[in-house]
Structures are given as C-alpha cells and as structure tokens.
Amino acid sequence: MGDKSRRVAVVLGATALVAPLTLVLGAGSAQAASCTTQTGPYQKQVEKFLGRPVDGRQSAADCKAIQAFQTKHGIQPNAGYAGPVTWGVMDLMLKQKAVGNKPNKDGKCPVNKGRIACVNLTLQLSWIQDGSKLVYGPVPVRTGRDGYETRTGLKKVYWRNIDHVSSIYDVPMPYAQFFDGGQAFHSVGVSMWNPPGSHGCVNMTKTDAKKYWSLLKKGDDVYVYGRKPGT
Known part of the structure; x- marks a missing residue:
C-alpha cells in the first residue's frame, strides 16, 4: 500500500x-467503592457463578466476592452490586467456556x-x-x-x-x-x-x-x- x-x-x-x-x-487509580447492601437483580446467578451460597440475598461476603470480580475486570462502579453489566460479563464467560x-x-x-x-x-x-x-x-x-x-x-x-x-x-x-x-x-x-x-x-x-x-x-x-x- x-x-x-x-x-x-x-x-x-x-x-x-x-x-x-x-x-x-482508571482501573489502576480508582479506589474500591463502599460495599453495597442492596440485592441485585442477578443475585442468584452471580452467587452461583462465584461459588457462593445461592440464596438470592446480599451478604457482606457476597458483596466482597462480587466486588473483587468487578475490580479484577474493571467493571464500574465496583460496589459489589449484582447488576446487568456484572452478570453480562459472567454469562459471556460461561458461553465462551462452553465452546x-x-x-x-x-x-x-x-x-x-x-x-x-x-x-x-x-x-x-x-x-x-x-x-x-x-x-x-x-x-x-x-x-x-x-x-x-x-x-x-x-x-x-x-x-x-x-x-x-x-x-x-x-x-x-x-x-x-x-x-x-x-x-x-x-x-x-x-x-x-x-x-x-x-x-x-x-x-x-x-x-x-x-x-x-x-x-x-x-x-x-x-x-x-x-x-x-x-x-
């Protein structure tokens, strides 16, 4: 050319x-957000993905595990909320693995x-x-x-x-x-x-x-x- x-x-x-x-x-400089006590719409799915007890209720341990996942993959806000973006990433990972x-x-x-x-x-x-x-x-x-x-x-x-x-x-x-x-x-x-x-x-x-x-x-x-x- x-x-x-x-x-x-x-x-x-x-x-x-x-x-x-x-x-x-941004990911490197952002401080970890405070852990939310809110139960997200994808709580059960996220709990299952992370190997947490699947009860559909947010706990401090659930939030800590979700927050660690969000921080690792640059998902913002990383407040430990089981929302659509976090579950979307996890669901994609599962589909990729299934291939x-x-x-x-x-x-x-x-x-x-x-x-x-x-x-x-x-x-x-x-x-x-x-x-x-x-x-x-x-x-x-x-x-x-x-x-x-x-x-x-x-x-x-x-x-x-x-x-x-x-x-x-x-x-x-x-x-x-x-x-x-x-x-x-x-x-x-x-x-x-x-x-x-x-x-x-x-x-x-x-x-x-x-x-x-x-x-x-x-x-x-x-x-x-x-x-x-x-x-």
Missing part, C-alpha cells in the same frame, strides 16, 4: 486504544481459505484455523464498543508492526496486525472482559497477540462475524 494510505490506516488504528488506555489508568475446542462448530468461519483468523463478535472469541483444522485458540478477545464496532466481513492482514505506537495519542499497540481500515489485532494490558470494549481493534492478551504474530503473515485472511453484546 502507498505511504499516504498507510498513514491513514495508522491514524485510524490509533483511535482503537484510546478507551483501553483510559480504562487502564470448548470447537469454536467453528457452526461452520460460519470459512474452511476453504487455508490459514485464516476468525473473530466471533457474539462470543468475543478468536481463533486461527487451517481449513477445518484448529491451529490456535479459541481465545477471549475485546472488540469494538457500541458506536465503534469491529467491522464484519472477510478481510486480509495488510500491515504488521510489532512495536506499533499511535502517532496521535502516543499509545503503544504491541504486535499490531492491521486488517481493515486501521482495525487490528494487538495486545493490551486490561482484562479481555473489561467493558465496554475497544474503539474497533481486536484486543488480545500479550500471550495471544504474540502467538497470532508468529502464526499470521501479511496477506492472510481474517473473517469477522456476529454482533458484540450491547452493540
């Missing part, structure tokens, strides 16, 4: 980590392209396959929030930069592999379940981003499908 097109792509890609950076700073080692069981990611990186927005999962053979994953990812959705469709990796830094926001985007108008796979330092999501990029843990870097190359296919919850 031309230098001008590449500069445009980099600028667009830079916006992908504005929110994650804010969330990193096991058959992420393409529904056959929606093409098996006639050879090596391809698949992104299921609905389940916030990604994996690499070669035909019908699973090569790596599935792994949890963090895609675009409402209004900044990761675009769906068949794409190709068009530019890779292992030490990419946004030229506008001076934000690091390690192991960046761009596949659509500035949207890229890259690592971040926040939880993959940290709401509400990125500004379009497919965020990954450092371990998974490094593995994708070693397995993919320029020109490889990427297929994004589904719809992220809340978008």
Whole structure:
C-alpha cells in the first residue's frame, strides 16, 4: 500500500486504544467503592457463578466476592452490586467456556481459505484455523464498543508492526496486525472482559497477540462475524 494510505490506516488504528488506555489508568487509580447492601437483580446467578451460597440475598461476603470480580475486570462502579453489566460479563464467560475446542462448530468461519483468523463478535472469541483444522485458540478477545464496532466481513492482514505506537495519542499497540481500515489485532494490558470494549481493534492478551504474530503473515485472511453484546 502507498505511504499516504498507510498513514491513514495508522491514524485510524490509533483511535482503537484510546478507551483501553483510559480504562487502564482508571482501573489502576480508582479506589474500591463502599460495599453495597442492596440485592441485585442477578443475585442468584452471580452467587452461583462465584461459588457462593445461592440464596438470592446480599451478604457482606457476597458483596466482597462480587466486588473483587468487578475490580479484577474493571467493571464500574465496583460496589459489589449484582447488576446487568456484572452478570453480562459472567454469562459471556460461561458461553465462551462452553465452546470448548470447537469454536467453528457452526461452520460460519470459512474452511476453504487455508490459514485464516476468525473473530466471533457474539462470543468475543478468536481463533486461527487451517481449513477445518484448529491451529490456535479459541481465545477471549475485546472488540469494538457500541458506536465503534469491529467491522464484519472477510478481510486480509495488510500491515504488521510489532512495536506499533499511535502517532496521535502516543499509545503503544504491541504486535499490531492491521486488517481493515486501521482495525487490528494487538495486545493490551486490561482484562479481555473489561467493558465496554475497544474503539474497533481486536484486543488480545500479550500471550495471544504474540502467538497470532508468529502464526499470521501479511496477506492472510481474517473473517469477522456476529454482533458484540450491547452493540
């Protein structure tokens, strides 16, 4: 691609980590909120997920366990309330776990392209396959929030930069592999379940981003499908 097109792509890609950076700073500096005594609408579900006694009534121990989960994943306010955002994260985790080692069981990611990186927005999962053979994953990812959705469709990796830094926001985007108008796979330092999501990029843990870097190359296919919850 031309230098001008590449500069445009980099600028667009830079916006992908504005929110994650804010969330990193916010999550690290925020003080733990006071524990609520209120019983949330998803109290029983949350209690069961956390291995707490399932009685549907908030207790000090329940609140402490819920609050620890919220703090770990950057869910605000982290007051220990069993609300829809907290349960939504837990429910997604359960659905991801249920996939096991058959992420393409529904056959929606093409098996006639050879090596391809698949992104299921609905389940916030990604994996690499070669035909019908699973090569790596599935792994949890963090895609675009409402209004900044990761675009769906068949794409190709068009530019890779292992030490990419946004030229506008001076934000690091390690192991960046761009596949659509500035949207890229890259690592971040926040939880993959940290709401509400990125500004379009497919965020990954450092371990998974490094593995994708070693397995993919320029020109490889990427297929994004589904719809992220809340978008």
